[in-house]
Amino acid sequence: MENSLRKELRDLPPSDPAVERLVEETIGRVADKWTMLLIEILTENECCRFGELARACTGISQKMLTQTLRAMERDGLVTRTVYPVVPPKVEYRLTDLGLGLSKAFCGVWLWAEANFGAIEQARKDYAEKQNQK
Amino acid sequence: MENSLRKELRDLPPSDPAVERLVEETIGRVADKWTMLLIEILTENECCRFGELARACTGISQKMLTQTLRAMERDGLVTRTVYPVVPPKVEYRLTDLGLGLSKAFCGVWLWAEANFGAIEQARKDYAEKQNQK
DNA sequence: CCCCATACTCTCTTTTTGGTCAGTATAATT
């Protein structure tokens, strides 16, 4: 309908199936809770140490944090700067690529912010409907 | 910086931590490969039967398809209409909530479409850097 | 001499996820 972004996307390529698969893979890789959270945190304070991220990212385990950051570094979303001091000091910040993704995610954050209540309601309705049967 | 959407989001609520958690949960729930794919398919042809979705969603197993669709129904993203005929006929379509999410995802699709090459390149560079050490 | 701090890494175990395959209901078709 008036979904111009979607239209824009649809019109761009002749939907090469190989490209499509790559795009899907990319999304599968990037659309993950911790990645999204870390990107948000790094958008708000553009330079963070490991420990800061660990504190800001409530509930994440050290292992997951390391793992997620490594993957993000590998994919060019963040830079990792190691200062050869003791105790160690490592700084993370978004690359331009990461910043672009951050902007792309905005719409989803806003949607979630605006609609989590509706989802909760839908769940209640669904549960009730199930019980009636 | 000039990231107005992000700014908008930041300015909306006084960042209630409980709300924040709910938003994160919502995103964690919704930012999943199959959900995103199904939403895209249902955006393009607004009414689909189970079998059509199975064919359009290459690689998905019946089990995952059922599971994902049920979760989407429970969360109010799609409606499921059962026609009591033989053989069975079930139609799925996006709700307004689902359509909203589809629009929110647009930015991410476009980003992925535009940048999967950059990610691939970043991976190559990273691998090379690792090999040098 | 011992402990602290930081940013990890490694191992072990548990949990979650997802795939495969078999089964179901029943009207229409052969």
Next chain:
DNA sequence: AATTATACTGACCAAAAAGAGAGTATGGGG
């Protein structure tokens, strides 16, 4: 009477993800 079609459900099993907890390196402070 057997087969087909559709949209599932359930059992079982393998693989992957994730948590917990211990270990590591080392300069500076007490």
